[in-house]
Amino acid sequence: MQELDPAQVLLAKAYVSLRQEPTGLAVSFADGSTITADFVIAADGIHSPIRTQLFPSVRFAGTGHVVWRGMSEVQLAPKYKQAIMEAWADGVRFGFSEVADGVVDWFAVVKPGLVGPDRHQLKAQLQAVFQSFAYPIPAILASAEEARIIRNDIADFDPIRQWSQGNVCLIGDAAHAATPYMGQGGCQAVEDAYVLAQCLAQEATPELAFAAMQRLRRKRATHIVRTSRLIGRAGYLTSVAGAFRNFVMRAAPARLVEQQFFQVYSLNY
Known part of the structure; x- marks a missing residue:
């Protein structure tokens, strides 16, 4: 695997639109420039404009x-x-x-x-x-x-069914944003990137690689989104409900806690 040449990294580029051209995917920016590529990986966060263009029905929570x-x-x-x-x-x-x-x-x-x-x-x-x-x-x-x-x-949003469309793939918060209560947001983006790199090296086309990455990652990422949402709700409980939460957490066996950590940190790739 080759290291990316720093000269290839372009900063201060605000995304405007994406369209399919005969020569590839054309990405237009607010400064008037356009870049054409064979495929696009969108790592542009929870409010991803690329996801909004591809999948506008995402429901925020x-x-x-x-x-x-x-x-x-x-x-x-x-x-x-x-x-x-x-x-x-x-x-x-x-x-x-x-x-x-x-x-x-x-x-x-x-x-x-x-x-x-x-x-x-x-x-x-x-x-x-x-x-x-x-x-x-x-x-x-x-x-x-x-x-x-x-x-x-x-905020987060309900897990979406697809992370890619054609030769465009979402990763990280753009694909599966979670609330911060498990500290896994950045971690899950890194895992996406790692698995995607493997899939791009193994599959014949970017489209096949994107589908393979989602098969490997979707179950785990969805678990993080839902569990983090649940932990968040538990942390806001007050009064009797909060007291009951505290009792349950103190009484939880160490083995049960370890199993939860194992589920978060064990990998299948």
Whole structure:
């Protein structure tokens, strides 16, 4: 397998349309340019304009929640330094992991209305929402740089029957976007790309390769979408339902938890 020449990577290209020409697939961009190719792999995210053109009937399933993400420079206590943690309470959640010594990647999921649109007060508003959470969550937020906190609406869409049409193939969130509660979005895109590369090397045509990739990947990707959606709903439970959820999670045998992880991380390719 050859490494892609950096000169072949074109940046700042906004997709406009795709059409079949006698010479191949013509992809038009907002700057007026057009590129013709034998096949197209669309890795353009949950709001993929290429998927919208090919499969316009996709039905989104929004959660109504917003996720704020950031990086904080903070030294955590030793027990948290090599851990991936998430805390749930009162219908909101906070997750974090140390990605380098003294650098923590974090996310905060809140209900609409808890954090307003004024970015100048964003950090203070998040601190107010999570002020009752245990260490190190308040410390992480206190060290956050307000200007670098980003916002996303949480959504996914019901699994689609086809990931390709002719010589155009969707991968990653363009094909099977999931909510972030399993941390598998980027992972599933990488798996798509890995399997697709194998299929392109083994099959006679791109169209056959795209179909083979979907056969290998669809069941697993659909499981991630549905399980992540279920975990998300469970995390928002409050009151009696939330207490019952906590009891069940504490009582779950370690073997059952391990089986769930095995299903996520075991591969068939």
